[in-house]
Amino acid sequence: MIVTFDLFSALTDSRSGGSAFLGRLAAERGWSVSGQDLYDRWDGHSKAAQRTARPPVTFRDLSRDALARTYDDLGLEADVEADLTALQASVVDWPLWPDVAAGVRAVAERHRVGILSNVDDDLARTTRAHALVDPALVLTSERLGAYKPAPELYAAAAAAVAPERLVHVAASGRDVRGALEAGLATVRLVRPGHVLDPAGPQPPVAVTDAGDLLRAVEEVAGGVG
Numbered sequence: 001m002i003v004t005f006d007l008f009s010a011l012t013d014s015r016s017g018g019s020a021f022l023g024r025l026a027a028e029r030g031w032s033v034s035g036q037d038l039y040d041r042w043d044g045h046s047k048a049a050q051r052t053a054r055p056p057v058t059f060r061d062l063s064r065d066a067l068a069r070t071y072d073d074l075g076l077e078a079d080v081e082a083d084l085t086a087l088q089a090s091v092v093d094w095p096l097w098p099d100v101a102a103g104v105r106a107v108a109e110r111h112r113v114g115i116l117s118n119v120d121d122d123l124a125r126t127t128r129a130h131a132l133v134d135p136a137l138v139l140t141s142e143r144l145g146a147y148k149p150a151p152e153l154y155a156a157a158a159a160a161v162a163p164e165r166l167v168h169v170a171a172s173g174r175d176v177r178g179a180l181e182a183g184l185a186t187v188r189l190v191r192p193g194h195v196l197d198p199a200g201p202q203p204p205v206a207v208t209d210a211g212d213l214l215r216a217v218e219e220v221a222g223g224v225g
Helices: 007-011 014-029 035-050 059-074 080-093 100-108 121-125 128-132 151-161 173-181 210-222
Strands: 002-005 112-117 138-140 166-170 185-189 205-207
Touching: 002 007, 007 112, 007 128, 007 166, 014 035, 014 080, 035 059, 059 080, 100 112, 100 128, 100 210, 112 128, 112 151, 121 138, 138 151, 151 166, 151 173, 166 173, 166 210, 173 185, 185 210, 205 210
Parallel strands: 002 112, 002 166, 112 138, 166 185, 185 205
Antiparallel strands: none
8 A cells, every 4th residue: 555645734844844934034134024924825825826737837836926926915025036946945944743753654664655745856855754755656746747636636646656555644625625536545634724625525534643644544545445
């Protein structure tokens, strides 16, 4: 069995990491805006664009456009390209959630583990989570040709690991809904700031600690055909 994890919600505390960098940037420039507000606006614009984007548009392209829109929203002037380069370089310091290392390693003792993410390949390699998974199973939008929550992304991921069964661990509402609607066996890992889409399907299993993931993914795998 293959178990994939969402990179920037389930494994990485991306809001803390991104907000810390953007907060330092704002302070250096005397901007009267918090790092959390900058991050939330940028992340919101980026996710909105991902709903309709398709490669060869890259995650970097989407992130650059989202940062430009964020600066426009707030009336800020800066070199967007340079700031995005620095922001993406800071990803190496973005923390994993505290339960991740032990939880993923426990799953990896019995199953192959990977990542299923909208990011570009080169950005995925800089994350702390990358060292916890099989590099051959880092499944990105760049590789698969679609962005979450499009069903094509999940179908391509399942095809990439066939004939092995794929179980996906998701945290964000859009990822949970996208994976379930695409027919993937899905476990929800509950993270702060992420809520389920009330109009979408509900995951069969949800856990609040990555230490419970081995039991959860095996339970879900046993319940699908």
